Amino acid sequence: MALTAALVDTDTVLSVENLSVYYDRFLALTQVYLNIPQRCVTAFIGSSGCGKSTLLRCFNRMNDLTMGCRVQGKISYRGTDLYAPRVDPVELRRQIGMVFQKPNPFPKSIYENIAYPIRINGYQGDVEELVEQSLRDAALWDEVKDKLKQNALSLSGGQQQRLCIARALAIEPDILLMDEPCSALDPISTARIEDLIKQLRTQYTIIIVTHNMQQASRISQMTAFFNSSSGEAGAGAGYLVEYGTTEQIFTDPRQDLTRDYVSGRFG
Amino acid sequence: MTQIDQVDQSTPASPSRFQANLAQRYRADQIFQTAALLSVLIALFVLIMLLGDVFITGFPRFIQDFPSFLLSYPSRRAAQAGILSPLVGTIWLLILTGLFAIPTGVGAGIFLEEFAANTRLARLIEINIGNLAAVPSIIYGLLALQVFVRWMEPITGGRSVLAGGLTLALLILPIIIVATREALRSVPNSIRQAGFAVGTTRWQVVRDHVLPIALPGILTGTILALSRAIGETAPLITIGALTFIAFLPPLSPIIEGLRSPFTALPIQTYNWISRPQPEFQNNAAAAIVMLLIVLLLMNATAIYLRNRTQKIRND
Amino acid sequence: MSENLATSRTASRWKPRRKWSQWSERLVYVLFGAFALLSIATTAGIIASLVFEAIEFFKAVPFTHFLFDGEWTPLFANPQYGILVLISATLMTAAIALCVAIPLGLMAAIYLSEFAAPKLRRWLKPSLELLAGIPSVVHGYFALIFVTPILQALIPGVEVFNALSAGLVMGIAILPTVASLSEDAIFAVPQSLRQGAYALGTTRREAIQNVVLPGALSGIVASCILGMARAVGETMIVTIAAGQNPRPIKPDLSFLDPRLSVQTMTSFIVQVSQGDAPVNSIEYKTIFAVGMTLFIITLLLNIISFWFVNRFRESYE
Numbered sequence: 001m002a003l004t005a006a007l008v009d010t011d012t013v014l015s016v017e018n019l020s021v022y023y024d025r026f027l028a029l030t031q032v033y034l035n036i037p038q039r040c041v042t043a044f045i046g047s048s049g050c051g052k053s054t055l056l057r058c059f060n061r062m063n064d065l066t067m068g069c070r071v072q073g074k075i076s077y078r079g080t081d082l083y084a085p086r087v088d089p090v091e092l093r094r095q096i097g098m099v100f101q102k103p104n105p106f107p108k109s110i111y112e113n114i115a116y117p118i119r120i121n122g123y124q125g126d127v128e129e130l131v132e133q134s135l136r137d138a139a140l141w142d143e144v145k146d147k148l149k150q151n152a153l154s155l156s157g158g159q160q161q162r163l164c165i166a167r168a169l170a171i172e173p174d175i176l177l178m179d180e181p182c183s184a185l186d187p188i189s190t191a192r193i194e195d196l197i198k199q200l201r202t203q204y205t206i207i208i209v210t211h212n213m214q215q216a217s218r219i220s221q222m223t224a225f226f227n228s229s230s231g232e233a234g235a236g237a238g239y240l241v242e243y244g245t246t247e248q249i250f251t252d253p254r255q256d257l258t259r260d261y262v263s264g265r266f267g
Numbered sequence: 268m269t270q271i272d273q274v275d276q277s278t279p280a281s282p283s284r285f286q287a288n289l290a291q292r293y294r295a296d297q298i299f300q301t302a303a304l305l306s307v308l309i310a311l312f313v314l315i316m317l318l319g320d321v322f323i324t325g326f327p328r329f330i331q332d333f334p335s336f337l338l339s340y341p342s343r344r345a346a347q348a349g350i351l352s353p354l355v356g357t358i359w360l361l362i363l364t365g366l367f368a369i370p371t372g373v374g375a376g377i378f379l380e381e382f383a384a385n386t387r388l389a390r391l392i393e394i395n396i397g398n399l400a401a402v403p404s405i406i407y408g409l410l411a412l413q414v415f416v417r418w419m420e421p422i423t424g425g426r427s428v429l430a431g432g433l434t435l436a437l438l439i440l441p442i443i444i445v446a447t448r449e450a451l452r453s454v455p456n457s458i459r460q461a462g463f464a465v466g467t468t469r470w471q472v473v474r475d476h477v478l479p480i481a482l483p484g485i486l487t488g489t490i491l492a493l494s495r496a497i498g499e500t501a502p503l504i505t506i507g508a509l510t511f512i513a514f515l516p517p518l519s520p521i522i523e524g525l526r527s528p529f530t531a532l533p534i535q536t537y538n539w540i541s542r543p544q545p546e547f548q549n550n551a552a553a554a555i556v557m558l559l560i561v562l563l564l565m566n567a568t569a570i571y572l573r574n575r576t577q578k579i580r581n582d
Numbered sequence: 583m584s585e586n587l588a589t590s591r592t593a594s595r596w597k598p599r600r601k602w603s604q605w606s607e608r609l610v611y612v613l614f615g616a617f618a619l620l621s622i623a624t625t626a627g628i629i630a631s632l633v634f635e636a637i638e639f640f641k642a643v644p645f646t647h648f649l650f651d652g653e654w655t656p657l658f659a660n661p662q663y664g665i666l667v668l669i670s671a672t673l674m675t676a677a678i679a680l681c682v683a684i685p686l687g688l689m690a691a692i693y694l695s696e697f698a699a700p701k702l703r704r705w706l707k708p709s710l711e712l713l714a715g716i717p718s719v720v721h722g723y724f725a726l727i728f729v730t731p732i733l734q735a736l737i738p739g740v741e742v743f744n745a746l747s748a749g750l751v752m753g754i755a756i757l758p759t760v761a762s763l764s765e766d767a768i769f770a771v772p773q774s775l776r777q778g779a780y781a782l783g784t785t786r787r788e789a790i791q792n793v794v795l796p797g798a799l800s801g802i803v804a805s806c807i808l809g810m811a812r813a814v815g816e817t818m819i820v821t822i823a824a825g826q827n828p829r830p831i832k833p834d835l836s837f838l839d840p841r842l843s844v845q846t847m848t849s850f851i852v853q854v855s856q857g858d859a860p861v862n863s864i865e866y867k868t869i870f871a872v873g874m875t876l877f878i879i880t881l882l883l884n885i886i887s888f889w890f891v892n893r894f895r896e897s898y899e
Contacts, residue, residue, distance in 0.1 A: 095466075098460075102457060117465035299787040403880060410624070498717025506855075540722065
């Protein structure tokens, strides 16, 4: 049921093979095969409770922190099995950054929010320079350069989210995971973040979970559509329905479910 | 609370088959509410009587020849007796108890909330702490008598201020653990996730992000626990705190001080209360004034810290 | 470990001290875990030290005598060890205390939760907690110096040391505990239940009595049982105000006269501790036997309260 054909000929960064995820005895996600190509935006779409965020959280092993979460199958990151016992999840998270649904800046100064991960990860260069660079990369520098000492919570929601992106960028990750980064934001802030993602995709591999199909079509090159087996109250296991280039998913879906979903006839 | 406005009883809406009898029911309501209010007022009235009685009896003695009451040792003659050694003993106990109980209690709270949350061990300890909270303090005194005074005599020196500090630390350990856990629980999980997502270990997340936010809450709980400790009398009597001490524990060498016999404000107060002469009972009231001043200062600090955090949260 | 991960293009610029942080992580885990186990060790230590000395005690005094003798005279030449004497005095003072604490505490809790304006509630609740923070030696002073003379003026035959004064003041001392925990339980009853009652045309009192209180029952009962455990274990008030006079159990029930001086389990322990009883003497062992009895009673109360909360807890999901 899952398509795993090499649809894009760039290098694969993450490859998922027969992945299933359980929360205690509940099967949240089942039998996913997926290859994520380098330096482009991959969007995960689908209704709530179909395992998109669960899969995303497998990539940087945030699921390790959830009680009772078990992962079966294999995820390779540039050839390394992510769940091999010798992989340090802390180092992994340095290389695979994450931005969350709700902006979650540390309740510290703007500067400290960026400088903290830089310092804790043993950066050898000039910290201040990297802070500025990260804020510039996140298109936030001009707005905050005069108030770096202010508490990050004084920023607006959209600014806070860009600060969180800057914080994730600061430690120079290879991959950036974004879990519905715009769902708590107003349309203007959303547009700014989307612009930012378009700029970043030339340098980073980005995987974004979104409920917003227009957003997926606007910013991503690849799209994976998930669904859950029963559809009722999220009680069933999530699975991957179709994966392909965004253009193909939105204009020429091969599965009826996908067609119904992208054309808004779902449910 | 939901307010019910007085219903206009002339409304003809209610059919005649119902006899709501509202007047009588409202009267019962009135009586009920008055009784509830009265209960609160009685409780507060007793509090005022208690404090008033203590201060009216004790304050003159306290202020009479200030500060000699604070600077004299207990004495056979009531007029010359003071609270120097009990006051110093209480300060020793406060410091030692804090020294033992704060790091262990906060550490245990961090372990249970951040490192072992929802494990079987954490649940077992949780039930255990619930039980310990109901154990009378005098039972802790018996435990301490056996362990700190008898078995550990070579270290503690027996009935010493060190044994007293250890006893009180054990007594308030559950309170500090519970307060720490509650403070940690109030830190939003998104902060922890943010920490993990930038490549930090669990301890780094706790140390750099969670603890700073939880600290005021932990401090408040800790101060309240310490104020409970220094008001305790029974376990100290059980481990053999003396009531007539005319010297202070030496500060150097510190080990001598730790191992010297001690008394404390509540112990001295109890001693003076149990004497028949009214002069000594006045002394007791004056010692209580001192004890209450110390407690009030600690409580005020705790409340100040709590209010300040609430204000920060609301910002 | 990071060498196992594919290196990203900028890896050379990052030299995190992972070894060190893994080490400190391990250290913190072990150290704080040991601290957490300390609370288990405390319970174990309490049980061990009580049982250890109590066994020694029962080698000298037969268990049946301990349970069924009608007199408690351990410090006399011909000692008798009838624990019922101390238990009855303990339960009497605790009962008097509960007669004060439960009605007042419960009504105060109802006022705070249901009637007081939020602003007033913000003031009253900390005041109640302040009352809970007063050391028991102060309550003892209050009972002996203030309450007893009033009782003596009102009731004939009240001794200087008496169970009534100690019990009444003990009630005041545990009132904040009962009130605060009951208030938590009452406040936790969801607003929708109250609104449902009002929508049926009940008055406020009727809603409270018929809907809110039954909904909070398990929490209220638990708070009362915990209050009782406090009263049973309370030491200084009874030691100071109720005296040290163990009354023999007689059919005329004179041992339950609250106007007279009595001796509770806790005040006996204090009495012996003050006398500096030598280790291994029978007096020394006696306080552990009494302590164990006290511990078992409070533990039972705690278990009952725990069971009650779990058995009758309303879940509002």
